[in-house]
Amino acid sequence: xxxxxxxxxxxxxxxxxxxxxxxxxxxxxxxxxxxxxxxxxxxxxxxxxxxxxxxxxxxxxxxxxxxxxxxxxxxxxxxxxxxxxxxxxxxxxxxxxxxxxxxxxxxxxxxxxxxxxxxxxxxxxxxxxxxxxxxxxxxxxxxxxxxxxxxxxxxxxxxxxxxxxxxxxxxxxxxxxxxxxxxxxxxxxxxxxxxxxxxxxxxxxxxxxxxxxxxxxxxxxxxxxxxxxxxxxxxxxxxxxxxxxxxxxxxxxxxxxxxxxxxxxxxxxxxxxxxxxxxxxxxxxxxxxxxxxxxxxxxxxxxxxxxxxxxxxxxxxxxxxxxxx
Numbered sequence: 486x487x488x489x490x491x492x493x494x495x496x497x498x499x500x501x502x503x504x505x506x507x508x509x510x511x512x513x514x515x516x517x518x519x520x521x522x523x524x525x526x527x528x529x530x531x532x533x534x535x536x537x538x539x540x541x542x543x544x545x546x547x548x549x550x551x552x553x554x555x556x557x558x559x560x561x562x563x564x565x566x567x568x569x570x571x572x573x574x575x576x577x578x579x580x581x582x583x584x585x586x587x588x589x590x591x592x593x594x595x596x597x598x599x600x601x602x603x604x605x606x607x608x609x610x611x612x613x614x615x616x617x618x619x620x621x622x623x624x625x626x627x628x629x630x631x632x633x634x635x636x637x638x639x640x641x642x643x644x645x646x647x648x649x650x651x652x653x654x655x656x657x658x659x660x661x662x663x664x665x666x667x668x669x670x671x672x673x674x675x676x677x678x679x680x681x682x683x684x685x686x687x688x689x690x691x692x693x694x695x696x697x698x699x700x701x702x703x704x705x706x707x708x709x710x711x712x713x714x715x716x717x718x719x720x721x722x723x724x725x726x727x728x729x730x731x732x733x734x735x736x737x738x739x740x741x742x743x744x745x746x747x748x749x750x751x752x753x754x755x756x757x758x759x760x761x762x763x764x765x766x767x768x769x770x771x772x773x774x775x776x777x778x779x780x781x782x783x784x785x786x787x788x789x790x791x792x793x794x795x796x797x798x799x800x801x802x803x804x805x806x807x808x809x810x
Contacts, residue, residue, distance in 0.1 A: 522709025570659020
C-alpha cells in the first residue's frame with residue numbers, strides 16, 4: 486500500500502509540475518507579440534532594460550512583504566547567471582531582433598530550439614541524464630522548428646536571426662541555472678532576487694533613457710510594455726521555475742516546444758500575421774514531439790564524491806584487499 490501511495494504522490498507531483506511549466510509557457514507565449522506592441526512608440530533599449538527595472542520594483546515589494554531571507558553566499562553567483570540570461574540577454578536581444586524587422590512569428594520559430602538547448606545545459610549543469618529516446622524526441626522537435634525557420638528565411642539567416650539565436654542561448658543558460666536554484670529556493674524568489682541583482686544596471690539605464698530619449702507612449706505601446714514587464718519578466722517565472730523544480734529542467738523545458746506554436750497563434754490574432762499550411766504541419770509535428778518527450782524517462786543524478794571503496798579482510802592472514810566500484 487505504501488508503494489502505491491508513493492507512486493500516486495509522484496504522479497501528482499509530476500502532473501502538477503508539468504501544469505505549472507505549461508502555465509509559464511502560456512504567459513511567455515505572448516512575449517513577442519507584446520514586444521511588437523511596445524515597439525509602437527518606444528525605444529528597443531528602453532523596452533529591454535525598462536521591463537526589468539519595473540519588474541525589479543515589483544520583486545522588491547514582494548520580497549519585503551514576506552520578509553524573504555537573503556540568499557546564501559554561494560547562491561549569489563548563480564543568481565547573477567540567471568540575471569545575465571533572462572533579465573538582460575533574452576529581453577534585449579529579442580527586442581533588437583524585432584526592431585530590425587524580424588516578425589513575431591519568424592522569431593518564435595527561431596527561439597523554438599530553446600527547449601533542446603535548455604536540456605543540454607541541464608545535463609551539463611544540473612546533473613540530469615535524459616534517456617536516448619528523450620534526446621531523439623527533443624532533436625526531432627528542434628529540427629522541426631529550425632527547418633521551419635530556414636524555410637521562412639528563404640534558406641538563409643539574417644542579422645536578426647543571429648540576435649535571436651544569441652537570445653536563445655542566453656535564455657537557456659538562465660533557465661537551466663534558475664531551475665537548479667529552484668530546487669533549494671522557491672521559484673518566485675529566484676526570479677525576484679535575479680531582478681534585484683540586475684537592478685543597479687537596469688534602473689539607472691531606464692531612468693537615463695527616459696530622460697534623454699523621446700518616447701511615444703501610445704495605448705498599444707503602454708499595454709505591450711506593461712505585459713512584458715510584469716507578465717513575461719516576472720509573474721511567468723513564478724510558475725516556470727516552480728515547474729522545473731518539480732519535474733526537472735530537461736523535461737519541463739520540453740513543454741516549451743509548444744511556445745512557438747502558441748506565439749504564432751497570438752501573432753495571427755493580435756498582429757494579423759499569416760499562418761499557412763506549413764505552419765500548421767509544423768505545429769502538429771511539434772505537438773507529437775512534446776508528447777513523446779513526456780513519455781520518456783529523465784532521471785536526476787547526483788555526482789558521487791568518488792568511486793565506492795570495498796575493503797575485504799582475509800580470515801586467514803588478516804590481509805586487506807580494496808576494490809573500487
